Amino acid sequence: MAITIKDIANKAGISAASVSRILTNRGRFSEATAQRVRQLAHEMGYYKNQSAADLSQKESRVIGVLVPTTHTNFADEIIKGMQTKAFELGYELLIAFVETDSQQQIKTVKSLLSRQLLAVVMLAIDIEDPVFEVLTKADVRLLSVSNQLNNVIPSISSDNYAMMHTIVDYLYNQGHRKMALIGASNPDPIVAILRRKGFIDALLDHGITYNPDFIWGVENAYQTGLDAIKKFGNPLPFTAAIGSADIISIGLLNGAKDAGIAVPDDLSIVTIDGTELTQITRPILTAAQQNFAQMGELAITTLADQNLSPHTIIFTDITLKPGDTVANIN
Amino acid sequence: MAITIKDIANKAGISAASVSRILTNRGRFSEATAQRVRQLAHEMGYYKNQSAADLSQKESRVIGVLVPTTHTNFADEIIKGMQTKAFELGYELLIAFVETDSQQQIKTVKSLLSRQLLAVVMLAIDIEDPVFEVLTKADVRLLSVSNQLNNVIPSISSDNYAMMHTIVDYLYNQGHRKMALIGASNPDPIVAILRRKGFIDALLDHGITYNPDFIWGVENAYQTGLDAIKKFGNPLPFTAAIGSADIISIGLLNGAKDAGIAVPDDLSIVTIDGTELTQITRPILTAAQQNFAQMGELAITTLADQNLSPHTIIFTDITLKPGDTVANIN
DNA sequence: ATTTTTTGAGTAAACGTTTACGCAATTAAT
């Protein structure tokens, strides 16, 4: 049997209530007994039974985090950021990996919800409707990170629309006029819509009418990059491609290599995300780097705020980080 | 206020105990009331308060998982395997990321322990002594996955010693006689020791006396691979190198490229791990692939076993998966 | 028709912690 507060109380010759007050540092107690109790707690190897504490307290400090199992290699960075901040502000993180299978998703979410949660954070997840229903029906704050779900729940992400301007401007300044956007042509997720719109508008700003064929590729996957090169053939009808995720850009890079297309001489590539994956390619990828750690930290501070509007949208920083995959063709 | 069992009981005109029996599917109840209760529970949006349940039950079904934040890209695969099995057997996973900072590690572990846990699984972690002490002092089953901590706590991992034989045999058959092992020269972790010993013994089995200089590199990092090439120069004094982790091997690959060393013509590479990272390199890496999903599933089934000895060591499968980084020089 | 067994469901205690309330003892203010 584990040590309880009562065991400590008995040994110290005081009541359990006093021990509780001391260990939680709430209410009144004398420093003398406090020291004795803390010492005993340590000696006896006491661990608070959080379940009991949760039960007796109304306010929860536990934040659930839904992480997709589909290997998004930036999830770690966001979680790390969240953990740092949570640690600092006294919140606890409950991390759950969710599969794409909607059935299992619901089960996982329900098991999360049966802990009394303050909030649920969704990391880069396009949540399925049935799961979303379960979440909204439950009485928890919701927050979407690295994915905008405009006006439905609050979100923290890069400004995907502005980001495309940054990238297009950069490429334009390097002399590029024909550009492709690879991997953001799903109709569905808002992120893809914003990136497409941003891409098109940025081109128009420079007086370039965009070619709809040059927005191609649905899956956020390595294969998408490979396939893109296959589809457009050699020579490519554009001089620069923007990969909508690092893994896609690596596909582009390798596809180009396989097809005898030189990067950056025949094809310039800018990747979106800028995780450490971009550092282990040859040539090193030029990236529009998202600030994932910042997203994580902001997630926690945002949730700490009581009155969070579902319309809240917070944007995090973007840095254009030069690598060796963009040629100046002026 | 959230819906409780009592609310359902009131509405159904029965006692809370009956509702509990029905929802947990334990004890006796009629199918008629059961259906009514289940229907009500669904309608009213009821979620079990797991804290309360935990409190009233002695046996815990919660397994804590310690995951290092140092990006090991196979942790996901192990967790996925664990989650599948846990889901199947009715266990719940509580995942916590731990930093390398020992202070924060302890805090995280303590917060884990204040949930009533059945067990704690350590993923590829060389736990620091103070943290380990906290864990052993607590009354939970421990299990190390993807890392052997011989005879201290039970572990599930690849047979690192045998794995080296598999790799060396393979390279030997391809005609290689001079081989290097990169990234396993830490004195400390047992895994490194076993890999070194396996490497040396396997060479000796083929009548090759090994060159101690050819076991080089400590950090499990990209830079280690890059540095290795720099250190040994061009031409390299060996024809094959074994990278002790995918990320190291990618370092070797890129280092070789930078130095004008052709892979596999001038240097053959076999990588240990075989995560999907090996598929996105050019050339594709030949790998001694560990079965991480299997590790995850076995972790759960092993922990389900009551009497688990600290001496238990379970080995998972290894597959030598040919890529394009090994040349036949016979 | 009686006895035995089974079934459905209620009662109440228990899990470990927190906290509102109260009270005596101490300290401060007059």
Next chain:
DNA sequence: ATTAATTGCGTAAACGTTTACTCAAAAAAT
């Protein structure tokens, strides 16, 4: 020296579930 305020701590209830015990009613066995 009296009154007022403060301090330290105990009592007891509460949180939501589970479960060992009951017990009446229904079903089965005699």
